[in-house]
Each structure stands twice: as structure tokens, then as C-alpha cells.
Amino acid sequence: MSGRRSRRSPSDLVSWGWIILFALGLIAAAIGFTYVYVSARSQLVELDDRLCPVVGAASQTIILIDTTDAIADVTKLNIQTLLRDTASGIQRGGLLEIRALTSAAPYTKELFSLCNPGNGGDLSAFTGNAALARERWQAGFGQPLLVALEKAVEANKADSSPIMAGIQSIAVSHLVAQKARAIPSRLIVVSDMFENTEFFSHYRGVTDFDAFKKSPAANRFATDLAGSDVSIWLIRRAKSPVDSVALMAFWQQWIDYNHGVFSSAKSLQGVEG
Template structure:
């Protein structure tokens, strides 16, 4: 009877140790799974670098190439582009780049569209592969966008500058196409002197209310709801780029649902 009692107690002790061991293994397994879920890199789209759930905001850059930049304007533009790409676009935001050329039909689609995947500078090496994140940021986001610098500069004066039509295309193929629910901002680099056969600001700048009531005014009105507009003003013809001209565009953006939040003359 004594031997059986000792054996029973031994089995109970062994069962207890096994149970404790299994509990520890399960606990460690759950802890490892939670740690992995918390620290793993967020899933991104391999082509666009956007978060798997979609961009957190949408920035659009529209550059007028209908007039060549002079030497000083080129220097200023290079600094602007560098600042926009490297400092202004938040992580997770989509940046779409459009060209405003002589023929708006050939520029209907963006040159490039990429999300900022994050540089990794705010991540810990304990929880992230910082080097891999940094390399993706540099090679797949910064370099492809900075390579567009040459394509965003005109080489000779154009016969037309269809600003109104391009703003419509930016609204359609930029903002509306992606329908991002976060911040929406348009960076517009142009002299804002629309020039076409139906309407030209080189002849005269009308009162916007009068213009918007015309057939052409109604036809070219864009939908830019909730977009904040930054105008980087190319002062190519100061005698025409008057307060009246700027007021025309302020009212245009208001009617489109947007807001002109900043006007910065580009040096040169």
C-alpha cells in the first residue's frame, strides 16, 4: 500500500510538472504571436507602396510646362520638388504627378503615382528591419519621383496652355479616381494664364461670375471638393498676372469646392 501511494504521488507530481510546462509553452506561444502582430511591418502594395488598406491622404502635383523655366526658376523648382517629396508628403499619403502641356489629352494620366512608405527613421531596430524600410523608401519612392524633374520642365514655348481642362483631369484621374478620405492637397506650379482658342487670359481676364455663366465656363468647371490648393506662381508675364487674375482663380476654386490656401511666387 505504501509503494502504491508513493507511485500515485509521483504520477501526480509528474502530471503537475507536465501541466505547468504546457501552460508555459502556450503562454510563450501566445506572447510570441502578439509580439509578432504588434511589431510586424505594415502590409503595403508592392507597386504603389501604399498601405494595404489604402492611402491615408492624397497629394497631387500639377506642373505647367508650357513655358520653359529660366535659370533661376530651375534652381527654385529643384529645391521645391526636393522639399515636397522628402519633407511634405506624410507617410502613407499618395503623391500623383501630372504635367500641364500644350495638349491636355496626352497628359490625362499622371506621370507617376506612389505612396510614401516611410523612411524608417522613427522605427526601432528591435521591432523593424530599419535598413530594408530605408532602402525601399530611397530606391522605390524618392528616386523614381526625383527622376521626373526633367520631364516637369518645358523646353520651348507652347501655343496653348489648357489650365482649365487639366484641372478637370486632375480632379477626375487624380482625386476622384482614388477617392482618398484623408487630407487632399493640390500643389499647382503655373503662371495661371489659361490660353486656348475658346478662352485666353492673354486677351483679357473677365470677372469670374461672368465667365462661369458662359458655355465654356460651365463646361470646364472642375469638382475639387475638400482640396486645399497651394499655388506656386510662375511670374512669366507680371503685366497680365494682376490681382484681378488671381481673384478669378480664387473664385474658381471656391466654386469647385476647393480652397486656395497659399500663393507663393517662384523666384525668377
């Protein structure tokens, strides 16, 4: 007797179709959940008290401002505008530090030192909380920056301007460590760039770098800028003891001599005196 094949009814086929669709839906949902979870986790970065990633800043920009001599009001506004522009360009996780030059050791004073925690602009609408990020940025970074911008141009007149010592102090504390060498580093010096100490002074009319190398200042303030980019924002004076072109050439040589990379120099608006 021949065997009889069982035939599936149309209702059985429909049932299996729904089961398959349901299983595919579960798989798709699991994949979607996994993607959202992984994406959300990737945007969570643990921060320290300075809003820097606990693993270290992604980059660093240090700004040294010389207020040991008076600065014209329009120059102060120009400095503050450039500082805001610089701050807005700091990457998420990057350190921005603003320091004032002082006439006594350690030759610089911290005014602002925070990492940009991100303002939420780069967060996904599905996996990030952009509103919370903006609030954290404003409270933790934006407001303290506004306070620092006012302090940055306050007069701090002194009889000496140890620019080299200030740069050396920053290099030792921020640039030479192995961890610091692994990230992009930028130093901006805001000054008339007239070095004035007992060891060397541009007010004596000297801009010849070979003559400088014979002075006590050459060894005393020698440092390692560790390949960092160095820019100068030049504060202009009505009366200059040296030619401005020769002055910039001197500092370019000094930066190179101390293992930095001279990036640019710009004259600020306004003239003091």
C-alpha cells in the same frame, strides 16, 4: 491518538519557489513574444506596384506643372527645391503624383506616381527592419523622384495653356471617387496661371469672374474638386497681361466655384522674359 501534521522541509519550500519563478518567467516570455509578434505584424503593410497600401493610399498630393511656356533657370531650381520639400513631407502610405500640363487631351502627362513606403524612421528597432525599409525607399521612391524632378521642369512649349482642363482631368481621375473623398487630398498647381484657350484667355485682359461665367469655358471646364486643398506656386513673367493680385483673386473664385478649398499662393523666385 492525535494526528501528526506533516512539515515541509526548507528544501521543499525552495523547490516550490523555483517552480513559481520559472512559471512566472514562462508567462512573461509568452507576453513579450506576443507583443513583439503583434507589433511586427502591425508594421507589415502589403503594397501594390506603386508602393501604395493595397487597401488604398493614406493621402494624396497631386502636383500639376505648367511648362507650356519657358521658365527661368532660377525658377526651375526653386520648383525642384519645393518639390523635394513636398516629397519629404508625404506620410508613409501617402501618394505623391507629379503631372505635366499638355495642350491636348487628356491635358496632363504623368511624370511620377508612387506612394511613400516609409524610410524606416518610424520602425521599432526590435520589431522592424529599418535598414531594409531605407533601401526600399531609396530604390523604389527616392531615385525615381530624382529622375522626375529633372523631367518636371523640361520645356514643353505650346500655343495654348489649358490649366482648367488639366485640373478638371485630375479631378475626374483622382478626386471625385468615393474612396478618394475619404482621404486628405491636396492639389498644387505650378504655373503662371494664364489660362489660354479658344474658350477663355487671360491674354485678353479678363479677370472678372462674372465675365468668365458667361464664357463657354465656365461650363466646359466645370469640375468637382471635392473639397480638396488647392495651392498655387506662381511662375512670374516680365510681361503680364493682367494684374497679379486680380489674377489670384480670379483663381480663388474659380477654385471655390468648383468645390475646392483655396489654401495658399506663393510667388516663385525668378522672372522669365
